[in-house]
Amino acid sequence: MTHLPERLLAGYRNFMAGRYAAESDRYRSLAKQGQSPKTMVIACCDSRAAPETIFDCGPGELFVVRNVANLVPPYAPDDQHHGTSAALEFAVQSLKVQHIIVMGHGRCGGIGAALNPSAEPLSPGDFIGKWMNLVAPAAEAISGNAMMTPAERQTALERISIRYQVNNLRSFPCVKILEEKGRLTLHGAWFDISSGELWVMDPKTGDFERPILD
Template identity: 80%
Template sequence: MSNLPDQLLAGYRNFMGGRYISESGRYRELAREGQTPETMVIACCDSRAAPEAIFDAGPGELFVVRNVANLVPPYAPDGEYHSTSAALEFAVQSLKVKHIVVMGHGRCGGIKAALAPDAEPLSPGDFIGKWMSLVAPAADAVSGNTMMTAGERQTALERISIRYSIANLRTFPCVKILESKERLSLHGAWFDISTGELWVMNRETGDFERPDLD
C-alpha cells in the first residue's frame, strides 16, 4: 500500500510522462550545476496562489518561500528559529538573487484572521495569531474604518501588508546594502484569485497598478 495519497501519485505519474520528459535536460543540468534563480518570491501558503503557476515558471527559475499571508518579519538575530529569514539569507547571500517579490493575494485567510483579533485561536499555541501580529498596527487602523466594506478592508490590508513586508526586508543589513548598490530590487505584487488579475506595486508611489502586458 502506498503511503502517499492517490491524487499525488497520479500527479507524479503525469509529471513523469509529460513535463519531465520535455524538460529532462533542464533537470539534469540543474542537478549537475545547481540552481541559479534570479528571483525570490515570498508568497502565501494558500493552495490557490502558487507562484510557479501564476508566473508560468520552469524548474530552477524561482526561489520560493511560502508562509501564512506572505509576511516578512523584521531582522531579529536573537538565536531563535526564523524560517523565512533563513530562506531570505540563503537567497540573498548564497544564490545572490537580483529580485525579491512579495506577492499577496485576494481572500487571504491570514489577513482575515488579522482583521478579527477577537476570534478564538485554532489551538492553544495560537501560532497564526502571533504571526499575524506582525501587521497588527495596520490591521487596527483598517478595522476602524467604518466607511469601507468588509471586502474593501480585507483587500486594503492584503496590499498594506505587502508594503509592511517590503519595509521589513530593508531591516536586513544584506538587503539594505545590496539595494543601495542597485544589485537587488524589491517588488510587491497582489494576485486576485477570482479573476486572475495581477496587480504590481509602483515602487515610487506604493500604489498597486495593472501591468501593461501588450
C-alpha cells in the same frame, strides 16, 4: 500499497510522462550544476496562489518561500528560529538573487485573521494569531474604518501588508546594502484569485497597478 494520496501519485505519473520527459536535460543540469534563480518570491502558503503557476515558471527559475500571509519578520539576529529570514539570507547571500517579490493575494485567510483578532484561536498556541501580530498596527487602523465594507478592509490590508513586508526586507543589512548599490530590486505584487489579475506595486508611490500585457 502506497502511502500517498492517489491523486498525487496520478499527478506524479503525468509529470514523469509529460513535463519531466520534455525537460529531463534541464533537470539533470540543475541537479549537476545547482540552482541559480534570479528571483526570490515570498508568497502565502495558500494553495490557490502558487507563484510557479502564476508566473508560468519552470524548475530552477524561482526561489520561493511561502508562509501564512507572505510576511517578512523584521531583522532579528537572536537565538530564535527564523525560517523566512533563513531563506532570505540564503537567497541573497548564497544564490545572489537580483529581485525579491513579496506577493500577496485576495481572500487571504491570514489577513482575515488579523482583521478579526477576537476570533476563537484554532489551537491553544494560537500560532496564526501570534504570527499575524506582525501586521497588527495596520489591522487595527483599518478595522476601525466604518466607511469601508469588510471586503474593502480585507483587500486594503492585503495590499498595505505587502508594503510593510517590503519595508521589513530593508531592515536586513544585506538587503539594504545591495539595494542601495543597485544589485537587488524589491517588488510588491497582489494576485486576485477569482479573476486571475495581477497588480504590481509602484516602487515610488506604493500604488498597485495592473501591468500592460501585449
